[in-house]
Amino acid sequence: MTTMQRPRAAIYARISRDIAGQGLGTERQVAxxxxxxxxxxLEVVRVYVDNDISAFGGRPRPEFERMQADIRTGTVQTVVCWDTSRLLRKTRELEDFIDLCQPRNVDTLQVNGLRVDLSSSHSRAIAKQxxxxxxxxxxLKSERIKAQKRQAAASGKYLGGRVPYGWRKVDTITDTLGRVRGGQIVVDDPAAALIRSGTEAIVAGRSLISVTREWADAGAIGLTGNRMNTTQVRRILLRPRNAGLSMFHGQVMGNDWPAIVPLSTFRKMEAILTSPDRPRQAESKFRYLLSGVALCYCGAYMTGFGAPERRSYRCSVHQAGGRYIRGxxxxxxxxxxxxxxxxTSHYLGRSDVRAQLLKDMQRLADSERPVESADIARLVSMKQDLIRRWTRGEIDDGEWEEARQEIVNQIAALEAVTKANGGNRAVFSALxxxxxxxxxxxxxxxVQREILREVFRIQLRESGPYRGxxxxxTVSITLKEAMDG
Known part of the structure; x- marks a missing residue:
């Protein structure tokens, strides 16, 4: 007596978000x-499970792709799912699925509905609908989530993900996958102390590499578990969130985060670290007086190199491509x-130069605005109120965009003023x-390097061979235009 072979079937299960991290949702679907x-x-020969993966977000679904490969080879003759929404979420995916299954006569059954018939144009139209x-x-769900995130960002709320360096979460729970959920954000005192001291050090004229070394000595580590480099430290110091300002898509949205440094101090530090006068080369290479300060006659920065007894400055272009370049x-x-x-010592000691420099420093000090934080907070509050009115339908899209752009322009203008008022405490301290x-x-x-960078323009002139x-x-030292009055 011949036993009929049962059709070979595959079960596919998926859940977009597994909060508990235990796969219980997919287990129920499989059962x-x-x-x-x-x-x-049917004889179930394979079970494919994509847990905690959305079918709409664009992330690869490894098990779904593996099932498609088995359909192509004939291993699977029927697909069983809890609902077609677990299997497919985009019309484009359905078209591909039809092209895959129809020529091979692969059926699709769903627990939460009827058999998915792809055999006729009418049934395929129903499936597509x-x-x-x-x-x-x-x-619609994606739009709601994005709107909620925009509103949360506008209120300065935490949007999830890794907590930035300088803060920590409290009153939290950790799921089985190690993900932290719930709780609130507070300042992490040890890390915040390093951010404060680093910010004040830059304003005082210290170098970024010295701040990086202090952080390393204090035991500060990055996400990889290793000590931070100057690029990482610079990125941390330049975060507007340090001053209590949250950013969303490049815009200041709120200031409800606990601030680590005063906004005025942050803006001064920001002006120094983002100054076009600072070279882009890693500061760890600028250990000598004129490294990253003096210019070659070609306009590129000079850097120091060589053994102590034969140390010299050479144009950074020399190192381009790892080859020595003449000229x-x-x-x-x-x-x-x-x-x-x-x-420099002679210049700074001259009464006329000193008077002009002090005048410039005083002008910067007089133009600083101690109410800057309140000004930005007021504009951000106006922006939040505008969002609430737009959400309630009290203003239309045109009115929302016009008012929003006006507030954004005012915030940008205030930020431009405060950046221009950065000044340099190293120069003022000397004067x-x-x-x-x-x-x-x-x-x-x-500190000498910061004074030179702020006050002078130093450039080497072309010359013949060194005669001992x-x-x-062979060197030009001039006061910068801003200091010339």
Whole structure:
């Protein structure tokens, strides 16, 4: 007696979000699909489960793709799912699924509905119509989530994900997958102390590499578990959130996060670190007085290199592509440093230069706005109120966009003013002494470098071969235009 072979079936289960992380939702789907397969006399040969993966978000579904491959090879003759919305969520996916299953006579059964018939044009049209509603439902859900995130960002609320360095979550729960949920954001005191000291150090004229070293000595580590480099430290210091401002798509949206540093101090530090006068090269390479400060006659920055007894400055273009390139400046470090320090000390000690520099520093100080934080907070509050009115339908889209753009422009104008008021405390500290020249000479190299960068433009001139003696005519040292009045 010949035993008839039962049709080979595959079960597919999926859940978009598994909050508990235990796969219970997909387990229930598989159990009901197995029962349906048994009632229809099918032999389940494979079970495919995509847990915690949305079919609409664009992320790959490994198990779904594996099932499609098995359909192509004939391993699977029938697909069993709890509902077609678990299997497909886009009309484009349905078209591909029809092209895959129809030529191979692969059936699709669903627990929560009738058999999906793809054999005729009429039945395929019905299937496509149902998929249109599934896709619309997903799109509406996506729009609601995005609107909720915009509103949360406008209120300065935490949007989820990894907590930024400087804060931590409290009163939280951790699911079985190790994901943290719930709770609120508070300042993480040890990390916040480093952010405060780092911000104040930059404003005081210290270098980014010195701040990075202090963080490393204090045990600060990045996301990889290793000590942070200057790029990571710079990125952390430049976050507007440090000053209590949350950003959403590049715009200031709220200020409900607990601030770590005053907004005025943050803006001064931001102006220094983002100044076009600061070279883009890693600061760890700028250990010497004129590294990243002096310019070659080609316009590129000079960097220091060589053994202590033969140390010199050379144009950064020399290092392009790892090859030595002729036609750029190369100067002995010792004589050039000595000359620049002597000229700077003399300049700062002159009464007319000192008076002009103090006048410029005072102008910056007078133009600072101590109510800047309140101004931005007021505009952000207006923006939040505008969002609430638009959500309630009290204003239309045109009125919303016009008013929103006006507020955005006002915030941008305030930020531009505060950035221009950054100033440089290193220069002011030297000028505030009885002997600015001596104060400059006794300052650490990194502070001397900040003073040079702020006050002078130093550029080397073309010259012949080095003859063993320093020629002052080969270097130009001029006060910057802003300091010339």
């Amino acid at each position: 009901e699909c197995q029962a349906l397969a048994d009632r229809n006399g 149902g998929m249109v509603y599934h896709q619309m439902e997903s799109e 750029h400046a190369n100067r002995a470090m010792g004589p050039l440093d000595h000359y620049v320090r002597s000229v 505030a002494t009885e002997d600015p020249g001596a104060a400059f000479l006794s300052s650490p190299v990194e 003696t320093f020629d002052p005519e």
